[in-house]
Amino acid sequence: MERLTGRDPSLLRRINSTVVLRALRAEARGAAPTLTDLVRATELSRPTVEGVVEQLIGAGLVEEAGEEPGGEGGGARRGRPARRFRFRAEAGHLLGIEIGPHRIAAVLADLTGRFTGTVSHEVDEKATADERLERARGTVAELLRRTEVQRSNLRAVGVGTPGIVEADGTVRLGTALPGWTGLPLGERLRRSFRCPVLVENDANAGVLAERWKGAATGSQDVVMVLVGLSPGAGSLIGGRLHRGFGGAAGEIGALHLLGREATPEHLLSTTDEPLHPLDEAAVARVFSLARQGDARARAAMDRFMQRLVHDVAALVLALDPELVVVGGWASGLDDVLEPLRQELERYCLRPPRVALSVLGEAAVATGALRLALDHVENELGLGEQQVSQ
Structure with missing residues (x-):
């Protein structure tokens, strides 16, 4: 295993990038911060912050924002206004899907976890595995069409379903749905997406949702x-x-x-x-x-x-x-x-x-979305923030 030390430049770059990205993401719903704001928030040097911001712009996660209207104190500005930056929450989307005995539900969110759309449909409890999966695909297609989000813009997909689910998304035992036991659900669903698909038991998804946005x-x-x-x-x-x-x-x-x-x-x-x-x-x-x-x-x-x-x-x-x-x-x-x-x-x-x-019937789909958000946050080095936000 490769040994990482505090002097490893690639590790330092990742750490610095994470710190700056967290600061930008924390301001996603507020005023776009300046470089000075980011230096203060991260306690990094100005050249380091400036270099990281340029890298994040190149990655499509950050963009330069317009000048704040009015400026400080509302008076006339002298000289060039400070550059401001914002986290591009719309740079990717996250999808949560519930595949249950009676309903299929899908919820879409941006990279901050803000919901941008949801669609649900009833499904016959006697539907075969193929019929249920086709219903799920149709529900997702409808949601993407309504929200005008391209499938290629999805960064991660979470799925909640009854049964004992293995790490690769295979349902080892699922007595609640016909044909579910032994179903390679993760593999089947990954054919429809170009991003990671994470499959979890419905109750596990539900508890994640309640801690994120519900009673817990x-x-x-x-x-x-x-x-x-x-x-x-x-x-x-x-x-x-x-x-x-x-x-x-x-x-x-x-x-x-x-x-x-x-x-x-x-x-x-x-x-x-x-x-x-x-x-x-x-x-x-x-x-x-x-x-x-x-x-x-x-x-x-x-x-x-x-x-x-x-x-x-x-x-x-x-x-x-x-x-x-x-x-x-x-x-x-x-x-x-x-x-x-x-x-x-x-x-x-x-x-x-x-x-x-608190979430009722929306709990499983919301928890599936949380799975997708956790995956992307970990991918970007933001995992420590998780549900507490």
């Missing part, structure tokens, strides 16, 4: 549960995503296999027939009937909540998170929040805060 902003240790008949969870430990050795961390939906006889589909059934695992409308009807006082629905909901509490408590006891965020189809149901909070207080040594997802 500012929190370092978070568990997000996507509630469903087979719930899944994404976890942040010290602000970093915890995937586990093979990407299977948080698959709490499998706990019912540990000697329990009733499957989740039977727990929420108000008849002798199990619910379909992907029938969210049927689940919503059970909760609605329970709120209206239906005895069988209330009993079914209580059974399901008790199982959910046990599943979540297992994660809470193992990880000791500051916060548990509830998302998925239950993200808008207070019926889930309060019982879960009360039961976790009974079972856990240090009960965490419990909150509903």
Whole structure:
């Protein structure tokens, strides 16, 4: 392995470039800074800053901005006005895609993470893998067409989907979608793009989104549960995503296999027939009937909540998170929040805060976008800023 030292000129150039680029990016929504401003912000020498800025201009990431109107104090200027520079947020775009049982969603952002467009479409839960992927491609094409962004302008694509996802984007196990187990999803999607494509489990994407723009902003240790008949969870430990050795961390939906006889589909059934695992409308009807006082629905909901509490408590006891965020189809149901909070207080040594997802159904696509943004920030040397902005 090549040894880098503090005297390595290429390393010093990368460090200086990162420092200047961060300062410019931090001012992306404010007044365009001058060289003097950048020298003050970076504590680098003026010749160094000037050289880095010229390199960034050559790379298309920075451009010289116009003179600020009015100038300082609004008086007449003497001599040549100071040059000002701005980070070109439009120099590239980032794409986040959700591929789920019932919907395909895509969201587009510039290089600062500012949303510039979104499109979503329903998809049949019985759609084959090829049909679902074609629906995803069509949704992306529609979004790019609406926003007038060229596909070649994309710098990275993030994807969130159910299942255990390996590092190369292959779905090792995905029971929620037909034909998903063993699907080389990353490879299939990379054929449609000229940029990196990063595939992640949907709950993992969701917890990234909630920390970036949702209920977990500012929190370092978070568990997000996507509630469903087979719930899944994404976890942040010290602000970093915890995937586990093979990407299977948080698959709490499998706990019912540990000697329990009733499957989740039977727990929420108000008849002798199990619910379909992907029938969210049927689940919503059970909760609605329970709120209206239906005895069988209330009993079914209580059974399901008790199982959910046990599943979540297992994660809470193992990880000791500051916060548990509830998302998925239950993200808008207070019926889930309060019982879960009360039961976790009974079972856990240090009960965490419990909150509903702020982002709701947008969480997975938003988290997928965050994956793409993280990739580009790391590529540009901006990774330390990440979600805290």
